[in-house]
Amino acid sequence: MKKKRVIVKIGSSSLTDEKGALSEQKLFDHVEALAYLKQLGHEVILISSGAVAAGFGSLGYASRPKTTAGKQAAAAVGQGLLMQGYISVFRQFGIVTGQILLTREDFYSRERFHNLFSTISKLLERGVLPIINENDSVSIEELTFGDNDMLSALVSGFLHADALIILTDINGLYDRNPKTNKDAKKYSFLAEITDDLIEKAGGSSSSVGTGGMKSKLLAAQKALSFGVSVFVGTGEGKEKLRDILEGKGNGTYIGAPFQPHMQMRKQWIAYHAHVAGKIEIDGGAENALLHKGKSLLPAGVTNIFGTFQALDVVEVVNQKGTVIGRGQIYYSSADLEKVKGWASDQAKSYSIHQRPEVIHRDNWVPLRKESFVK
Numbered sequence: 137m138k139k140k141r142v143i144v145k146i147g148s149s150s151l152t153d154e155k156g157a158l159s160e161q162k163l164f165d166h167v168e169a170l171a172y173l174k175q176l177g178h179e180v181i182l183i184s185s186g187a188v189a190a191g192f193g194s195l196g197y198a199s200r201p202k203t204t205a206g207k208q209a210a211a212a213v214g215q216g217l218l219m220q221g222y223i224s225v226f227r228q229f230g231i232v233t234g235q236i237l238l239t240r241e242d243f244y245s246r247e248r249f250h251n252l253f254s255t256i257s258k259l260l261e262r263g264v265l266p267i268i269n270e271n272d273s274v275s276i277e278e279l280t281f282g283d284n285d286m287l288s289a290l291v292s293g294f295l296h297a298d299a300l301i302i303l304t305d306i307n308g309l310y311d312r313n314p315k316t317n318k319d320a321k322k323y324s325f326l327a328e329i330t331d332d333l334i335e336k337a338g339g340s341s342s343s344v345g346t347g348g349m350k351s352k353l354l355a356a357q358k359a360l361s362f363g364v365s366v367f368v369g370t371g372e373g374k375e376k377l378r379d380i381l382e383g384k385g386n387g388t389y390i391g392a393p394f395q396p397h398m399q400m401r402k403q404w405i406a407y408h409a410h411v412a413g414k415i416e417i418d419g420g421a422e423n424a425l426l427h428k429g430k431s432l433l434p435a436g437v438t439n440i441f442g443t444f445q446a447l448d449v450v451e452v453v454n455q456k457g458t459v460i461g462r463g464q465i466y467y468s469s470a471d472l473e474k475v476k477g478w479a480s481d482q483a484k485s486y487s488i489h490q491r492p493e494v495i496h497r498d499n500w501v502p503l504r505k506e507s508f509v510k
C-alpha cells in the first residue's frame with residue numbers, strides 16, 4: 137500500500153475504564169496499533185484526549201468535573217499522566233513521541249500556524265510520533281475547541297493528511313443515538329455530511345466524552361472541506377488501524393474510500409460497466425458486504441435474475457429488493473444457480489478463478505449514497 141499520512145484521534149471514552157480513569161490496557165491496545173501502522177511505513181500523528189479523564193481522580197473528584205476551572209486543573213494533572221503512559225508504552229516499540237499542546241489561537245495567528253507546521257514536519261522527518269492535545273489548562277472557555285474532534289479535523293487539513301481516523305466507543309455513526317434508541321441504524325458510508333445529519337446526531341451519553349456524534353460530524357464536514365476522508369468507529373488489536381486504512385474498519389467511512397488506487401476499477405463498476413443481471417442476497421451477506429468489508433460468498437446468494445457470464449457486472453439487491461451495490465461476478469448465472477446457498481469449498485470449482493467468492497470485495501461498490509446497516 138502507498139505510504140500515507142494518517143491522523144488518528146482517540147477520544148476520552150476509548151481511553152478510560154468504567155470508572156472514568158485512564159485504562160492502561162486500552163492505552164496499550166491503541167499504542168500497539170499505532171506502532172504497527174508506523175512500522176508499515178505510514179506517517180502517524182496522534183490527537184489524544186484523556187487529560188481531564190486521567191487527572192480528575194487525583195484531584196479528589198468522584199467524576200469528571202463540570203466547571204471550567206475543575207476541568208483545567210484536572211487536565212494539568214492528567215496531561216502529564218497521559219504522556220507518561222504513552223511514553224513508556226511507545227518506548228517498548230522503539231518509538232519516540234513528542235507532545236504538542238494547542239489552543240485555538242495557534243490556528244488564528246499566521247506566524248504560530250507556520251511555526252507549528254515546521255515543528256510537526258521536523259518531528260515527522262526525525263521519525264518522532266507527535267501526540268497532540270488541546271492545551272486545556274490555559275484555554276479560555278470561549279475559545280476552546282471543546283473536544284478534540286474539531287482539533288483533529290483542523291490538523292488533518294493543515295498537514296494535508298490522507299486520512300483522519302476518529303476512534304471512539306461506538307462502531308460508527310447511526311441515524312439516532314443507539315445508546316438511547318435500540319432501533320437506530322448504522323451508516324457504513326456517507327459521501328457527504330448534510331446539515332440534516334448533523335441536526336439528527338446526538339451529544340455524548342458517556343460520562344467522560346464531550347460532544348458526541350454531533351461534534352464528530354462537524355469535524356468530518358470540516359475535514360472533507362480540506363479534501364481529507366474520514367473514518368469514525370472503533371476496533372481492537374494491533375491490526376485495527378491497518379484494517380481501517382484498507383477499508384475493513386468497524387465504523388462509518390465518510391467522503392472517498394481510503395484506497396484511491398482502487399477507484400478507477402470501482403468507478404468503472406459503479407458508473408460505466410453494462411449491468412448484465414441481478415442477484416439477491418440474504419441479511420448476513422448484506423451485513424458482510426456493507427459493514428464488514430468482506431466478499432460475497434455463495435452461501436449468501438438467495439436468487440438470480442437474468443443471464444450473465446462470469447466477469448460481468450451485476451446489481452446486488454437485499455431481501456427487500458433494494459439495490460445495495462454492484463460488483464464484478466466470478467460465476468455465470470447458470471453456475472450460480474447451481475451453487476447458491478452452498479458452502480465455499482463445494483462451490484469454488486464452478487468459479488472462473490476456482491475461488492469461492494461470488495463477488496470479491498475488491499470488485500464490489502456499495503451504491504447507496506448513505507448505506508445503512510442494521
Ligand SMILES: Nc1ncnc2c1ncn2[C@@H]1O[C@H](COP(=O)(O)OP(=O)(O)O)[C@@H](O)[C@H]1O
Pocket residue numbers: 146147148149150185283303304305306308309310311312313314315336337338339340341342344345346347348349350
Ligand atoms: N447518531 C449517533 N450515532 C452514534 N453515536 C451517537 C449518536 N448520537 C450520539 N452518540 C453518542 O456519541 C458517543 C461518542 O461520543 P463521545 O462520548 O464524545 O466520545 P469520544 O470521547 O470518543 O469523543 C457515543 O457513545 C454515543 O452515545
Ligand SMILES: N[C@@H](CCC(=O)OP(=O)(O)O)C(=O)O
Pocket residue numbers: 146147148149184185186187188189211269270272282283284285344345346347348
Ligand atoms: N482535551 C480534553 C478533551 C476533551 C474531551 O473529552 O474530548 P473527547 O473525548 O474527544 O470528546 C482532554 O484531554 O481531556
